[in-house]
Amino acid sequence: MTTWNAWRTAAAVVxxxxxxxxxxxxxxxxxxQTAATKAGTVPxxxxxxxxxxxxxxxxxxxxxGIPVKLDDDSTGPLLTKIAAERNxxxxxLLWVDGDTAFAALDKQGQLLDYASPTTLTSAGQALVPADHxxxxxxxxxxxxxxxxxxxAPAAPATYQDLLGPVYKGLVGMNDPAQSxxxxxxxxxxxxQLGGQANGVSAGENYLRQLKANGLHVYPTNGDTLHALExxxxxxxxxxxSAALGEVAKAHKNANFDPKIIYLPKSTLLPSAIGIxxxxxxxxxxxxxxxxxxxxxxxxxxxxxxxxxxxxxxxWPIVPGVSPLPGLPALPAGYQRIDPAYWGPLENQVNTFxxxxxx
Numbered sequence: 001m002t003t004w005n006a007w008r009t010a011a012a013v014v015x016x017x018x019x020x021x022x023x024x025x026x027x028x029x030x031x032x033q034t035a036a037t038k039a040g041t042v043p044x045x046x047x048x049x050x051x052x053x054x055x056x057x058x059x060x061x062x063x064x065g066i067p068v069k070l071d072d073d074s075t076g077p078l079l080t081k082i083a084a085e086r087n088x089x090x091x092x093l094l095w096v097d098g099d100t101a102f103a104a105l106d107k108q109g110q111l112l113d114y115a116s117p118t119t120l121t122s123a124g125q126a127l128v129p130a131d132h133x134x135x136x137x138x139x140x141x142x143x144x145x146x147x148x149x150x151x152a153p154a155a156p157a158t159y160q161d162l163l164g165p166v167y168k169g170l171v172g173m174n175d176p177a178q179s180x181x182x183x184x185x186x187x188x189x190x191x192q193l194g195g196q197a198n199g200v201s202a203g204e205n206y207l208r209q210l211k212a213n214g215l216h217v218y219p220t221n222g223d224t225l226h227a228l229e230x231x232x233x234x235x236x237x238x239x240x241s242a243a244l245g246e247v248a249k250a251h252k253n254a255n256f257d258p259k260i261i262y263l264p265k266s267t268l269l270p271s272a273i274g275i276x277x278x279x280x281x282x283x284x285x286x287x288x289x290x291x292x293x294x295x296x297x298x299x300x301x302x303x304x305x306x307x308x309x310x311x312x313x314x315w316p317i318v319p320g321v322s323p324l325p326g327l328p329a330l331p332a333g334y335q336r337i338d339p340a341y342w343g344p345l346e347n348q349v350n351t352f353x354x355x356x357x358x
Contacts, residue, residue: 041065041066041067041282041286042067042280042282042283042286043067043068043069043283044066044067044068044069044092044093044283044286044287044290045068045069045071045090045091045092045093045279045283046068046069046070046071046091046092046093046095046290047071047073047078047081047082047091047093047094047095047096048070048071048072048078048094048095048096049072049073049074049075049078049095049096049097049180050072050095050096050097050271050307050311051306051307051310051311051312052302052303052304052305052306052307052310052311052312053070053072053095053306054070054072054306055302055303055305055306055307056293056294056299056302056303056306057070059293059298059299059302060289060290060293060294060299063293063298064289064293066286066289066290068290071091074178074179074180074219074220075096075097075098075101075178075179075180075181076175076177076178076179076180077178078094078096079096079101082094082105082110086108086110089110089276089278089279091276091279092275092276092279092283092284092286092287093273093274093275093276093287093290094273094274094276095271095272095273096180096271096272097140097180097181097184097239097269097270097271097272097311098180098181098183098184098269098270098272099127099129099134099136099184099270099272099339099343100183100184100187100337100339100342100343100346101180101183101343101346102129102133102134102272102274102339102343103129103133103339103340103342103343103344104343104344104346105133105274106129106131106133106134106274106340106343107340107343107344109277110276110277110278111133111134111274111275111276111277112133112274112275112276112277112279112284112287113131113132113133114132114135114275114288114291115132116135116291116292116295117292118292118295118296118318119319120136120317120318120319121316121317121318121319123139123268123315123317123330124136124139124317124318126268126336127139127268127270127272127317127336129339129340133274134272134273134274135272135273135274135291135295136270136271136272136317137270137271137272137273137291137294137295137317137318138270138271138300138303138314138315138316138317139268139269139270139271139314139315139317139330140181140239140240140241140269140271140313140314140315141239141240141262141266141267141268141269141330141331141334142181142182142184142185142188142237142238142239142240142266142267142269143173143185143237143238143239143240143263143266143267144237144238144239144240144242144243144244144260144261144262144266145235145236145237145243145260145261145262145263146225146228146235146236146238146243146246146247146258146259146260147228147234147235147236147258147259147260147261148228148231148234148235148256148257148258149257149258149259150253150254150255150256150257151231151234151255151256152170152234152235153166153167153170153234154166154167155259155261156235156261156263157263158263158264159189159192159206159263159264162210162213162235163206163209163210163213164213165213167213167235168213168214169213169214169216170214170233170234170235171210171213171214171215171216171233171234171235171236171237172215172216172217172218172224172227172228172232172233172235172236172237173185173215173216173217173218173224173236173237173238174217174218174219174220174221174223174224174237174238175217175218175219175220175353175358176346176349176350176353177350177353177354178219178220179219179220179221181221181238181239181242181269183346183349183350184267184269184337184342185237185239185267185269186203186207186349186353187267187337187342187345187346187349188265188266188267188335188337189203189206189207190202190203190204190342190349191203191267191335191337191342192264192265192335193206196338196341200345200348200349200352204352204356207353207356207357208356208357210357211356211357215357216232216233217357217358221238221239221242222242224236224238225238225242225246228246228258229250229256231255239269240260240262240266240269240313240331241310241311241312241313241314242310243258243260244260244313244327245309245310245313246258247259247260248309248313248326249309262331264333265333265334265335266331266333266334266335267334267335267336267337268334268335268336270317271311271314273287273290273291273294275287275288275291295318297318297320297321300316300318300321304324308324312324313327315327315330
C-alpha cells in the first residue's frame with residue numbers, strides 16, 4: 001500500500017511535470033494552466049495544538065482553495081509523533097506554543113528556513129530566529145499565576161514565596177511532557193535561577209523544594225484549572241491565555257473568585273509555525289502561504305475569534321492588530337529565553353521532571 005508521504009511526494013512530482021509540460025508548449029491555454037494549478041494543489045498537513053486552529057485552517061482553505069488536513073492534539077503528543085515519523089514525516093506544518101520545540105527540531109535539520117516578508121512589532125522581531133527556521137505569529141507569557149482569591153490565604157510576590165508553609169499543598173502546574181507551554185515555563189524558571197552559565201541544577205533544586213511543599217502536577221491547562229475550580233488547589237502556574245480565559249468565563253461567587261498576578265520576569269511564549277524541510281516542494285509552498293495568511297489582518301481576525309476565552313487571548317506581534325478587549329498590557333520586565341540553548345535540553349528536563357516532580 002502506498003504511504004501518505006509517498007502519495008504526497010508523487011503528487012508534487014506530477015504537479016512539477018505538469019507545469020513543465022505547459023512551459024514547454026509556450027505557456028499553453030488557460031484551461032491547461034488551470035489544470036496544472038489544480039494538479040499542484042496537494043493537501044497541506046497541519047499538526048497543531050492551537051485552540052483556534054480548526055477555524056483558521058477552514059478559513060485558509062476557503063480563501064485559497066488549498067485543502068488542509070488538520071491533526072489537532074496537545075504539543076507533547078504531536079512532538080512524539082514527529083519524532084516517530086523522523087524517517088517518513090507525514091506533516092507539512094507544525095503550529096504550537098513555544099519556540100524551544102522548534103529550536104530542537106531545527107538542530108535536527110527538520111525545519112525549512114523561511115523569512116516572512118511581513119513586518120513585525122519590536123517584540124515580534126525579537127522572537128524571530130537568526131536562521132529563520134520558524135516564524136512567530138503571536139505571543140503569550142508563562143507563567144501567569146492564577147489564584148482563587150476567595151480561598152487563597154495570600155498572594156505571592158516571588159517564586160520563593162511559594163515555598164513557604166502558607167502555600168503548602170495549594171500550588172498546581174502542568175506536566176511539561178504533555179503541556180506545550182509548560183516546558184518553556186520550567187526553562188524560564190531555570191533561566192532565572194541558573195541561566196546558561198550554571199544550567200539546570202538551581203532550577204531542579206527549586207522544583208524539588210516546590211514538590212516537597214506539596215506541588216500538584218496535572219496533564220494540561222484544563223486539568224489544572226479544574227483543580228482550581230474544585231478546590232484541590234488555590235494557585236496555578238499556567239499560560240497567560242488560559243488564565244485570562246478562566247477569569248473571563250468564571251462564575252464568581254463566595255467560594256470562587258479567580259485573579260491573576262505575574263511573578264517577576266514572565267517568559268515570552270510565542271505561538272510559532274515551522275515548515276517540514278522534508279515535505280514536497282508543492283506542500284512547502286502551501287505552508288508559506290499559510291504563514292502569510294496567519295500574519296495577515298484576515299488571519300489574525302480569525303485567530304482572535306476562534307477561541308475567545310482561550311488561545312485567542314494573545315498579544316499580537318503584527319503592527320496594527322490590537323489585542324482583544326479586556327486583555328491587559330503585556331507584563332513589564334518579561335524575559336525571552338534562548339530557544340537554541342533550552343530547546344535541546346527539553347528531553348533531559350522532562351525526564352528529570354517525570355522522575356522527581358510528578
